[in-house]
Amino acid sequence: MSAAAAPTGLFDCRDAYVRTVEQLAADDDRIVAVVNDSVGSSKLGKFRDRFPERLVNVGIAEQNMVGVGAGLANGGKIPFVSGASCFLSARALEQIKADCAYSHANVKLCGISSGVAYGELGATHHSIEDVAWLRAIDRLTVIVPADPWQTAEAIKAAAAHDGPVYIRISRMPVPELARTDATFRIGQAERLRAGTDIAIVANGTLVHHAVSAAQRLEADGISAQVINMATVSPIDTAMLAQAAATGAIVTAEEGLAHGGLGGAVAEYCATHSPVPMRMLGFPGFLPTGSTQWLMDRFGLNADGIFAAAHDLLKVKAR
Amino acid sequence: MNLRASRIKSRANWMRRRLLAMIVEAGQGHPGGDLSATDIIAALYFDILRFDSAEPAAPGRDRFVMSKGHCTGALYTALAGAGFFPEADLDTYLKPESRLNGHPNRTYLPGVETNTGPLGHGLPVAVGIAVAGQIDRADYRVFVLTGDGELQEGSMWEAAMFAGHRGLGQLTVIVDRNRLQQGAATEDTNALEPLADKWRAFGWDVAEVDGHDPAALLTAFDTACRPRSKPLCIIANTQKGHGVSFMENQAGWHHGVPNAEQYAQAIAELEAEMVA
Numbered sequence: 359m360s361a362a363a364a365p366t367g368l369f370d371c372r373d374a375y376v377r378t379v380e381q382l383a384a385d386d387d388r389i390v391a392v393v394n395d396s397v398g399s400s401k402l403g404k405f406r407d408r409f410p411e412r413l414v415n416v417g418i419a420e421q422n423m424v425g426v427g428a429g430l431a432n433g434g435k436i437p438f439v440s441g442a443s444c445f446l447s448a449r450a451l452e453q454i455k456a457d458c459a460y461s462h463a464n465v466k467l468c469g470i471s472s473g474v475a476y477g478e479l480g481a482t483h484h485s486i487e488d489v490a491w492l493r494a495i496d497r498l499t500v501i502v503p504a505d506p507w508q509t510a511e512a513i514k515a516a517a518a519h520d521g522p523v524y525i526r527i528s529r530m531p532v533p534e535l536a537r538t539d540a541t542f543r544i545g546q547a548e549r550l551r552a553g554t555d556i557a558i559v560a561n562g563t564l565v566h567h568a569v570s571a572a573q574r575l576e577a578d579g580i581s582a583q584v585i586n587m588a589t590v591s592p593i594d595t596a597m598l599a600q601a602a603a604t605g606a607i608v609t610a611e612e613g614l615a616h617g618g619l620g621g622a623v624a625e626y627c628a629t630h631s632p633v634p635m636r637m638l639g640f641p642g643f644l645p646t647g648s649t650q651w652l653m654d655r656f657g658l659n660a661d662g663i664f665a666a667a668h669d670l671l672k673v674k675a676r
Numbered sequence: 677m678n679l680r681a682s683r684i685k686s687r688a689n690w691m692r693r694r695l696l697a698m699i700v701e702a703g704q705g706h707p708g709g710d711l712s713a714t715d716i717i718a719a720l721y722f723d724i725l726r727f728d729s730a731e732p733a734a735p736g737r738d739r740f741v742m743s744k745g746h747c748t749g750a751l752y753t754a755l756a757g758a759g760f761f762p763e764a765d766l767d768t769y770l771k772p773e774s775r776l777n778g779h780p781n782r783t784y785l786p787g788v789e790t791n792t793g794p795l796g797h798g799l800p801v802a803v804g805i806a807v808a809g810q811i812d813r814a815d816y817r818v819f820v821l822t823g824d825g826e827l828q829e830g831s832m833w834e835a836a837m838f839a840g841h842r843g844l845g846q847l848t849v850i851v852d853r854n855r856l857q858q859g860a861a862t863e864d865t866n867a868l869e870p871l872a873d874k875w876r877a878f879g880w881d882v883a884e885v886d887g888h889d890p891a892a893l894l895t896a897f898d899t900a901c902r903p904r905s906k907p908l909c910i911i912a913n914t915q916k917g918h919g920v921s922f923m924e925n926q927a928g929w930h931h932g933v934p935n936a937e938q939y940a941q942a943i944a945e946l947e948a949e950m951v952a
Contacts, residue, residue: 390811411811412811414807416834416838417837417838417841419834419837419838421796421800421830421831421834422800422803422831422834422835422838424800425797425799425800425801425803425804425831425835426800426801426803426804426807426835426838427804428790428800428801428804429790429800429801429802429803429804429805429806429807429808430804430805430807430808431804432739432789432790432801432804432805432808433804433805433807433808433809433812433814434735434808434812435808435811437804452794452797453797453800453831456791456792456793456794456797457790457791457797457800457801460781460783460791461782461783461790461791462782462783463790
């Protein structure tokens with residue numbers, strides 16, 4: 359099976375997010391949106407116009423936003439709590455832990471403009487730690503969709519899921535991935551390409567780069583498997599076992615190189631099926647630069663994945 | 677004392693004796709805050725709140741949120757007394773695998789609305805419940821009990837501001853104003869006064885009552901249950917350790933376990949109160 363990024367255009371996944379939440383809200387009056395003065399950045403203006411009573415804007419107060427979300431769930435609502443992922447995940451971390459996860463509140467947390475979407479605004483506004491923080495919280499589902507279709511499917515799946523979910527919504531334009539099996543299930547990874555020499559496990563905005571890198575590796579005679587690990591918690595261990603069977607794994611994510619997807623894969627491999635790995639991501643607080651510049655500077659693109667795969671295959675060959 | 681108030685007095689006395697026994701048995705607890713909150717919680721569970729303990733998740737139930745989640749002695753005795761779980765379970769307090777954790781857990785204990793413990797969490801959740809009720813034009817009421825020291829948490833004021841903005845008339849916060857936090861007086865630590873003015877400035881109605889006078893509490897709660905256009909803050913003036921002479925107003929009894937002699941004295945005092 360081979361899948362290529364459709365060359366038809368690039369999309370901001372926020373559009374798929376708001377479109378889907380609006381559709382869900384039209385059919386189910388339990389759906390409400392909760393925002394922290396982020397109607398514009400969350401693109402929820404149309405939702406507010408259609409469902410004015412169901413848009414709860416708490417102002418600039420993230421702790422209260424998540425607590426109110428948990429309370430709305432107690433009152434029978436299905437709240438989509440939406441804010442810049444840097445503030446949502448960091449400022450409200452204890453509310454996410456205690457009010458949502460530990461309390462098993464049916465809250466859907468939507469991290470907008472995640473990763474390095476805010477580019478030049480710097481490390482205060484980058485959300486590269488969120489996956490590492492949130493996957494450490496028990497009983498919280500963490501999903502990092504790769505494209506508009508998967509964003510929409512993740513939102514629908516989250517709405518149908520009983521319990522708290524964090525959905526990391528990207529802003530950096532991404533193509534719609536070509537796929538033969540269009541089903542999305544929480545906790546089930548998607549193999550976009552089969553391969554036997556090495557596995558590339560990516561999520562979010564790095565998935566289409568992983569597909570491109572695998573195509574270039576094929577030209578070099580290397581059979582690279584590509585796995586879109588959209589759900590980081592709970593992670594798809596069956597798919598990881600198959601990835602590890604290739605004997606080498608490169609992970610790639612728009613987040614910290616440690617603690618997030620790469621960390622989750624490494625934990626599995628170290629305890630079940632040790633293989634050499636390369637973990638691509640950001641090293642920590644980043645220098646000033648645009649989103650694109652930062653991605654390229656730290657090798658978070660097809661070139662970087664391609665080079666890491668070649669480098670790793672030398673280790674595997676020893 | 678009228679019939680309602682005397683019933684609360686009797687239930688609160690039972691709660692005090694029962695929670696002290698639990699703390700002695702467990703070898704740990706928060707007796708000071710438990711005893712300051714007991715009469716408030718007794719008035720709510722044994723008179724004011726509308727619920728069916730056999731159907732703890734019924735959508736139309738009145739909600740009580742224990743924002744001062746460490747005072748589980750008072751909460752658990754009330755929940756058991758109200759029939760949410762067997763009274764015998766109180767003997768498992770803090771023991772391995774008990775449903776009666778040091779802080780309440782809704783995922784395994786019926787009657788708990790949200791898991792609290794870290795301070796500053798209960799009011800935002802209660803505000804969310806009240807917003808849901810406002811959207812649905814539901815008639816359930818939301819009560820939340822906060823410690824006074826807890827009002828030093830910023831999240832409480834985020835929630836207070838929003839409740840005022842939304843005009844959440846079905847929401848009532850009760851401040852257990854015992855004036856002591858874990859280590860010292862609130863006013864010596866990070867002063868709360870003028871506390872009533874603060875709530876009013878955030879868009880709330882405010883009432884002050886003696887938090888150990890069942891009749892006064894019931895009057896305030898009856899007011900809370902009438903249609904209102906603003907959220908209501910009831911500042912309940914209380915004593916930490918109330919009902920046990922050697923614990924009253926002693927910050928040292930925030931945590932603590934009475935020894936055998938102290939326990940006997942406490943029970944004797946509480947039994948004498950009911951005879952009186």
